[in-house]
Amino acid sequence: MNMRNIKLIISYRGTHYCGWQIQPNGVTIQAKIIQGIRELTGETVNLNGSGRTDAGVHAVGQCANFHTSSTIPADKFFRALNTRLPADIRVISSEECDLAFHSRFNAKGKSYVYKIYENPVASPFVFDLAFHVQRKLDWKAMKEAAGYLIGEHDFKAFMASGSAVKTTIRTIEEISFEKNGELREITFKGNGFLYNMVRIMVGTLYEVGYHRLEPQDITTILKSNDRARAGITAPAQGLYLNKVYY
Amino acid sequence: MNMRNIKLIISYRGTHYCGWQIQPNGVTIQAKIIQGIRELTGETVNLNGSGRTDAGVHAVGQCANFHTSSTIPADKFFRALNTRLPADIRVISSEECDLAFHSRFNAKGKSYVYKIYENPVASPFVFDLAFHVQRKLDWKAMKEAAGYLIGEHDFKAFMASGSAVKTTIRTIEEISFEKNGELREITFKGNGFLYNMVRIMVGTLYEVGYHRLEPQDITTILKSNDRARAGITAPAQGLYLNKVYY
Numbered sequence: 001m002n003m004r005n006i007k008l009i010i011s012y013r014g015t016h017y018c019g020w021q022i023q024p025n026g027v028t029i030q031a032k033i034i035q036g037i038r039e040l041t042g043e044t045v046n047l048n049g050s051g052r053t054d055a056g057v058h059a060v061g062q063c064a065n066f067h068t069s070s071t072i073p074a075d076k077f078f079r080a081l082n083t084r085l086p087a088d089i090r091v092i093s094s095e096e097c098d099l100a101f102h103s104r105f106n107a108k109g110k111s112y113v114y115k116i117y118e119n120p121v122a123s124p125f126v127f128d129l130a131f132h133v134q135r136k137l138d139w140k141a142m143k144e145a146a147g148y149l150i151g152e153h154d155f156k157a158f159m160a161s162g163s164a165v166k167t168t169i170r171t172i173e174e175i176s177f178e179k180n181g182e183l184r185e186i187t188f189k190g191n192g193f194l195y196n197m198v199r200i201m202v203g204t205l206y207e208v209g210y211h212r213l214e215p216q217d218i219t220t221i222l223k224s225n226d227r228a229r230a231g232i233t234a235p236a237q238g239l240y241l242n243k244v245y246y
Numbered sequence: 247m248n249m250r251n252i253k254l255i256i257s258y259r260g261t262h263y264c265g266w267q268i269q270p271n272g273v274t275i276q277a278k279i280i281q282g283i284r285e286l287t288g289e290t291v292n293l294n295g296s297g298r299t300d301a302g303v304h305a306v307g308q309c310a311n312f313h314t315s316s317t318i319p320a321d322k323f324f325r326a327l328n329t330r331l332p333a334d335i336r337v338i339s340s341e342e343c344d345l346a347f348h349s350r351f352n353a354k355g356k357s358y359v360y361k362i363y364e365n366p367v368a369s370p371f372v373f374d375l376a377f378h379v380q381r382k383l384d385w386k387a388m389k390e391a392a393g394y395l396i397g398e399h400d401f402k403a404f405m406a407s408g409s410a411v412k413t414t415i416r417t418i419e420e421i422s423f424e425k426n427g428e429l430r431e432i433t434f435k436g437n438g439f440l441y442n443m444v445r446i447m448v449g450t451l452y453e454v455g456y457h458r459l460e461p462q463d464i465t466t467i468l469k470s471n472d473r474a475r476a477g478i479t480a481p482a483q484g485l486y487l488n489k490v491y492y
Contacts, residue, residue, distance in 0.1 A: 011370050089370060121324075121338055122336055124257050124259040125304070
């Protein structure tokens, strides 16, 4: 039996799932994909995702890998698998990779996109796909504030309290802003992200956008290592895991 | 009791509804709004929509009006009403209008947008918001074909068979094409549309896009008055009632 390692790029709308990671109660994206692979190959595989995403969080380019002895050609896997998956989960591509490749351990960095719908009235089309803000945000101040987050910092103040990690030092390489109609998109690229870090960074930029914080306050917040000093945790539905870098 | 006529502009995601019009079985958008108005005012009103939309069809600017003796200021109505409506239905604005105004009878024209997602793999974000086509369409040929639909014609061949109307003559003022990332949008503006007319026009342009019909065939199809000569009825999820003109 010839064992192969298959790498998948996966896109999903997280709205109706209890997040990525398989769990005893509640439907998860990982569980749906494992079930699809089982229906296709008869095997119950270990599907390694690049990382978890929370309930309601979306992905454009989640990466996951699994070992299989199936003879389905690697590049045909994604189409076959899509026939066994619900419409809100789509595998974009599949390819064979080195047997030692691991989606999580080999990840060198990630990018996330956070979408904000800025309009006095909510939209029936994006209420589950973006964070709705009714009043105009000060985007100039937010961009200035974002500048203080770039670089290597201890992001302890931007991590959900109670998480356990070896180090809270991370490097943010880039934060960029784009406008798509009434959707504002903030892209974060970095070598790794702490639990809820993107959502707390967005929540803090949002407070800057409403002038409840000054752009320079970011420096003080970073130095404080105190979660209570940073802003709100922006809601899950605005967050998209965009790309995993290897 | 001072009777007033209130005009609403409504946006909705049609995915989870059996269309606009109230019916004994199945949840409809009209029924949800009537229920919201009842909770707000205690009145069970007649809500006149500008026209029906089918199950799964969306609206950006549906128009509807109703008479009420409620003292809620007209321009505050939409916000109050939104608190009584599900997130996939949003009232965009409300205003007082002439007592004689009727959303359907006074409509002078409408525009519809049809969205096509052109990509080898379906998207988890738009499977219910656009028509997914896997292969590239010939947009040049489709634009040429659209030109033959513009003007005053007998659109009987582009009407779902079995519909009863006084006349099947309509005027299409404009058909325009736009590209938004991987979404293609076709906008139709006209003085009125027959049942399923936009979806059949799109289905026919789609056949042109796959070279199963030639652009000039549109003329023959129009002249034939034969529904069987036109293309497929494009799926409901791509269609948006865009604007009603008065």
